[in-house]
Amino acid sequence: MTARTTGLLAKSSATLLVGGLLAMLSPSTAVAAPVYGTSEAGNPFVDGWYADPDTEIYDGRYWVFPTTSKSYDEQTRLDAFSSTDMVNWTKHPDVLSTANISWAEYALWAPAPVERNGKYYLYFAANDIQNDSQLGGIGVAVADRPEGPYKDAIGRPLISQFHNGAQPIDQDVFIDDDGQAYMYYGGWHHANVVKLNPDMTSLGTFADGSTYKEITPDNYTEGSFMFKRNGRYYLMWSEGGWTGPDYSVSYAMSDSPTGPFRKIDKVLAQDPAVARGSGHNSVVNVPGTDVWYIVYHRRPLSETDGNHRQLAYDRMYFDADGTIRRVQMQVRDNFADGNALGWKTYGGSWSAGDGRYRVNRSQGGKALLDTNFADFTQEADVTVTSGGGDAGLVFRVTRPSVGLDSYSGYYAGISPSGKVVLGRANDNWTELGTARMPIAPGSSHRLRVTAVGSSIKVYVDDMTTPRISVTDGTYRSGASGVRVFDAAASFDNVAVSPAQ
Template identity: 85%
Template structure:
């Protein structure tokens, strides 16, 4: 992180730039701050398989530097992504590649960005060394611009050996308020902290003359990350196996950047309704605010390949005592980014643009998210275009295919012919309820479904009195999505959450 707030009163904000310069800024106006609850335009927020994201703010742009999530032999380059609003992302391909690093061959992992004295540094791990006789470890590259190109600064690793049992991988760089830079790193269930000298390419020593200080907390596996808020140091790490559903994030707090760090809680873990293998995170603050986001990777529920990981972010909330609340992986999509990442279509023609997800008329074309909700509250803005047919939401869906009723699950829709409908499909259609309602072609209506056990309720615009209320226990859980039948339509502001 190159921008750190110091916890001053709300009317002022002291910011320490990575070069050690302390400046006072007015807080970002509330209206301009991206106070999202999550990636409101959908997770994943960028396209492709990526992992281990580190996040930083340079000037007015947020930057994400991830690992390219492929088999080790193909992990030979690093991409970056930047955004001014955490919605629209620009891809910067191959900001660093192994041809630019004389000693690196593959397994280019966990880039950690930081700026100092007008130079941009990118720390990385390479070669996945298994012992001290192999060439590899943690290196550092440097560039004149955030997007690179980055070049190897040393011609050799900065850390090339195992110290205190820590594999030299998964580094994070943090610059404290006094200008001292630290690097936190380590795999194989051991974590170290080292001091970086002002040149950012050599290691300093601690007061006792040592270079490597072990700070391993309980259940540490890998993925170190450090940030500071209101004078407290927060050390985060990943637990479990990176290919398994138990991959997760825990944290500790300390009065010192070197610990001691005692585990407080697990803050991010898999959600069987949303994603698995959620871990290896970073944290970013909106300058001038107390708005924080956790950026991490996760594996879609339908993916079994360990490298099929995607980038996501959610809001990070703090309790009054400074501890962190457990993160809820929210499902949102307002299509403001102009894409429909994460959606899979079955029939029909679908496109995202102008802040909506659109489809032409078809006999049952649908688009689904890779979710598995049981009890849920599902909201969407639905705009049917024609007088015939209907458009709406599907839920508890399994076995989807192309065809009018080629899925198992429920559907609730509205039609410009003047009707709200609810039914279930399983290769055929079983009506469960309907309600007459004046709906004009091209008009947008808020559609809500609540499903708790066998109780299913459908609301339109009025969220206090359901238009349809039935009892049906045929389907217990499944994916969520949108669907049309005999009309073109558009969808917006999709939000799915567990029913409470």
């Protein structure tokens, strides 16, 4: 089963949406499929610096094969990740390395997985060749299992030269409904499509006798990806410079797998509140549904190293005419994966487990996401587990460090003493407002802050009437996170989104 085509639920099946899983029930089978708004357990969804993710579904398991995001000389190995629920991921290290490819030395890029006739193929680029006299290009490896180990299938590059100006990199393989396999590839602002023969290790020809057909759409840079939905072919690609903030994803649609492909829109770009350099994507369709995710890499806001890229995914939606809506990066973490990837702590002892993020009793311990929201809504389930103080949300934070009020920004918290508090910090504390409400020790409460310009409102449980409403324009943007004061606490279902 592949990740590239969609089918609708059989009319005889019933569906139930429970806890983010679509349970598809039929007389003979029951399977659970992930239906989320984003990676609800947080982006990045795996640990480490990775880029260029490609995806497949093998026997009900979701697979992601990325580039190892290091310097060219260090890019000699590829890892893979697999999951049954797109929440808990298993790492499969070293599925392919240059040690198994006689002609490859470095710059092992953009693995593209596909299964055929019981064999698993992994297409890759190596050596980052700059002209036709250099050894390298696109190769193909094969294995008996999705996790490998993969071995070079033909002992040489499958595509070793520039054709139509396209650097032989960033390949993607797509098998159409009629069984014909295609490979889309290219860098240096040119894209080609080729046919793969049934052996998957040699190139076929088109009806006009050609092997390499140029399909370059407007503003193409690299990173081709093809999928099919409702009989339409979607070509996606990356624009801009891979180290720059303008790196982004656009797409075209066609009635043919070979085009023509005319750009329709840019669907994924940097969000200055969430991440930069978002591109080189793939797409996952949950089998039996019309649920789709865009899987891509992006650079955290605070990172300046071009290779510091991470893997993320968000829901991808279609309009009635088949066009793709622009993707909004979501900021969520329900800690269901048992980790706190993407969080940075300042004081306190923090741990994730059993679907919660916990901190021991601390005088001002805080954990922040690498975000920079100005106008937003931020919320979380907050439980004060011990201590005489409070716990809650910090926002518009800059200059964070370890210490009681060692940051610039705002904090809203709740205390088992029945107090709701809002204040700002700048190495000291200024209280802006308080309210009273019943808060039982150890009870969980939904805490929300909405900040638009200088208007700040704090809600607890009742999301229609604010407990505290103030006007304060001291800080206009910054990171979002959670904090404790003289308390131990746990947090769950953290979410931050632009104000509507």
